[in-house]
Amino acid sequence: MLSFLPQLVVSGIASGMLYALMALSMTVGYRATTVVNFGHGDMLMLGAYASYVLVVGFGLPVGPAVVLAAALLFLVGVAAQRFLMQPIIGGPHLSLAMMALAVGYALRGLARIEWGNDVLKLPRAYPSGAFMFGSVVVTTDDLVISAAVLALLVALYVVFNMTAVGRVIQAVFQTQRGAALVGINVRAFHATMWGVAAALGAVGGVLMALIVPLTPDIGVATLVRGFAAMTLGGFGSLQGAVIGGLLLGIMEKLLGFYVSTVFIDITAYLVTILVLLIRPKGLFGQHATLRI
Amino acid sequence: MPALLELSDVSVRFGGLVAVDGVSFEVAAGEICALIGPNGAGKSTLFNAVAGNVAVGAGRVLFRGDPIQDLTPHEIAARGVRRTFQNGGLFGHLTALENVLVGLHTQVDSGFFGLLAGTPASRGTEAAATRRARDLLALMEIGHTADHLAAELSGGQQRMVEIVRALATDPPLLLLDEPAVGLAPPMREKLGDIIRRLASERGIGIVLIEHAIELVMSVSDRVVVLNYGRKVADGTPAEVRADKKVLEAYLGHV
Amino acid sequence: MATGRRLFWLIPLLLLPVPIFLDQYRQYVANLILVYVPVGVGFNVVVGNLGQLAFSNVAFFGIGAYTSGILMLKLGLPWWLTVLPAGVMGGVAGAAASVPALRGVRLFYLAIMTLAFGELMRWVYIRWEPVTGGSFGMAVPEPSVLGWALNVESRKFYAFLVLVVVVIVLTDRLLRSRFGRAFVAIRGNEEAAAAMGIPTDRYILLGFAWGGFVVGIAGSMYAALVGHLSPASFDLTELILQFAIIMVGGLGSLVGSVLGAALLTAAPEFFRDLPGFEELLFALLIIVVILFLPRGLASLLARAHPVFDDRYFRE
DSSP states (O other): OGGGHHHHHHHHHHHHHHHHHHHHHHHHHHHHHSOOOTTHHHHHHHHHHHHHIIIIITOOOHHHHHHHHHHHHHHHHHHIIIIIIGGGTTSOHHHHHHHHHHHHHHHHHHHHHHHTTOOBOOOOSSOOOEEEETTEEEEHHHHHHHHHHHHHHHHHHHHHHHSHHHHHHHHHHHOHHHHHHTTOOHHHHHHHHHHHHHHHHHHHHHHHHHHSOBOTTHHHHHHHHHHHHHHHHOTTOHHHHHHHHHHHHHHHHHHHHHTOTHHHHHHHHHHHHHHHHHOTTTTTOOOOOOOO | OOOSEEEEEEEEEETTEEEEEEEEEEEOTTOEEEEEOSTTSSHHHHHHHHHTSSOOOEEEEEETTEEOTTSOHHHHHHHTEEEOOSSSOSOTTSBHHHHHHHHTGGGOOOOHHHHHHTOHHHHHHHHHHHHHHHHHHHHTTOGGGTTSBGGGSOHHHHHHHHHHHHHTTOOSEEEEESTTTTOOHHHHHHHHHHHHHHHHHHOOEEEEEOSOHHHHHHHOSEEEEEETTEEEEEEOHHHHHHOHHHHHHHHTTO | OHHHHHGGGHHHHHHTTHHHHOOHHHHHHHHHHHHHHHHHHHHHIIIIISOOOOOOHHHHHHHHHHHHHHHHHHHOOOHHHHHHHHHHHHHHHHHHHHHHHHTTOOHHHHHHHHHHHHHHHHHHHHHOHHHHOGGGOEEOOOOEETTEEOOSHHHHHHHHHHHHHHHHHHHHHHHHSHHHHHHHHHHHOHHHHHHTTOOHHHHHHHHHHHHHHHHHHHHHHHHHHHSEEOGGGGSHHHHHHHHHHHHHHOTTOHHHHHHHHHHHTTHHHHTTTSTTHHHHHHHHHHHHHHHHOTTHHHHHHHHHOGGGOOTTOOO
């Protein structure tokens, strides 16, 4: 039984990479605006569908399609924040949560109107295959996704920590009032960061579309996993989001194999509920008390 | 007879920071005790510790001889320790009358099932509570505000509503958190009158945090001065005014 | 004002002759509206009055419906005997859903948790096949009240009308009392509410339990109405319908819950064969309401005449 452990862990890390990206994109949006975007999963879904249209409808290769989809979702994110969230900032949290949720539903409704409940599949961009490392099987999908996510993580790390823009972002993350005092346009920042979060989510969506059939409902499942990863790693923590995502992927595989296949579906729900009950701060949780 | 309120060596810690360090003093029934000190001296923290909003790290808080330092805020309130808040303590979206009714909560005896059934008894209790709330507001000369939303009242009126609300159940001990802040001088005088009358006519023990020194000096029977979490003076207003340590405390923070 | 509110009793009286004028299908829609009134009422108590971001309403609805259905199917109980147990199970679920709130979980965290709870319940309906019939669902036997078979829509209408009136009257009494005031105080400022001697934990539990109870009863009505329960009825599209009902109707207002249910329940019927429109419509409605009429339609009614002003909570 234990002989399967390495395989499970490796597969778990591979799927965890996607969750990590999801959680990371959600965390970026959350840190920037202190609002949880309940519609984030659906933005990811939209990104996936956008790439489908670009690849299948316009014949673009996957690479440029990803970039375009990300750009498109960046605009969607900016618009959503600027026109729908910004007017109600400072209002009751319920309104903020509902607005974000409603945006997600609207996107899902649009997707369902356009493509119905049909299951769509992105055509293979690279040959499917597998490599053997000892007794562990690693598929080309695993490799491509992991490599893409890693590349993004490195890029983000570099931008956040080593560029002037990154310093600005970190400053606003720390204190919005302080940032405003030194002349940073906080409102533009909010809108831009939602755009960035949506764009990152879109990339995640496209990566997901490589391995999972597309339906309008894939956003929801990913939202839940994103939340679970964020909760596990500690809400608001960027590294927590990544580690939480990886851990979640591993847990799903382990529990799914050793305990029951039941857990493949519900690990995310259970993790969310249990962590919030037992140790709400998660692993790296910080009390994100950003004041607007 | 034990003092109404007794703090015995109370300390409050936030992580590594000691906000209140071994403070002891007593308040008797009908006595007005002011808590003053420079900013950051620990007054609010001490206040919150007594009211139960903040955990007491060491020492004891005794109310009528019974320890309350480990009780929750609502338990402490139910025992007769009521407080006002520095700002935003009123329920802005309720009327003044409804605010006072909430203040009366622990004395409105209607039971859950009686209320659901609509029994005459429960309806009577609710009606009596409403009448009492109106009377209380009228007593403080703000009866006309009863049906206005609290958020729409003037600053002075809001302050009065909060005090009426805190007094609704005739609590033996009242904690006032900067009641004069934002009030114009005539209003402050009126507030001082009310505080004095509450103590002398109703025997209520009052602890107040205040920065308005004239109000403190004119109203208080005793003044406790805190600095860096420790008590540096405890006496009558005259004694405290003359105390060098107090002057140093304030000057040291300039 | 008391006489004004007594006029509300006219409404059920005026509704009595309704079945005479409606065909079976329209009567079904009217019955569906009656089902959703307690859904809105219960949801509104938790979200509107207590002010908690609890997204678990569909879970209570489903638990109530399945409880009723299972008791009828597996134990052979007549429908009217299953109504109270459905409510009780809904109340228990409500109490369970309040546990995170009691542990201090608030705001977005509570929203996420309760959302997870709702989805988890749907997973249970799908997986617990021997009891719930799994994805294919379960057939609910014909409902009856004290031997009187509810085999036509008009009979269901009267049975439901009685339940709805009872639910509204009881909830109104609760919200007008010191409990209702405590709910609204907790919503406004929890710390200040505790400083008034209100045991906020207990009242949050009470609010959730009441909301779950009422929605559970609505669930049993739903089971009687549709005759067949499947997990698909309790998915996220259902959630946004319920949200739309209380947001469009008016948060924290009984009048709002009734209005919202009356106006929006029929909508899904029109979109039955058009996938996606329902979600889009409700989403747009919610967005418009949040931006332009945050207090819902009830606030417009209240401006028209004070008798519609539920003095539970105003913003």
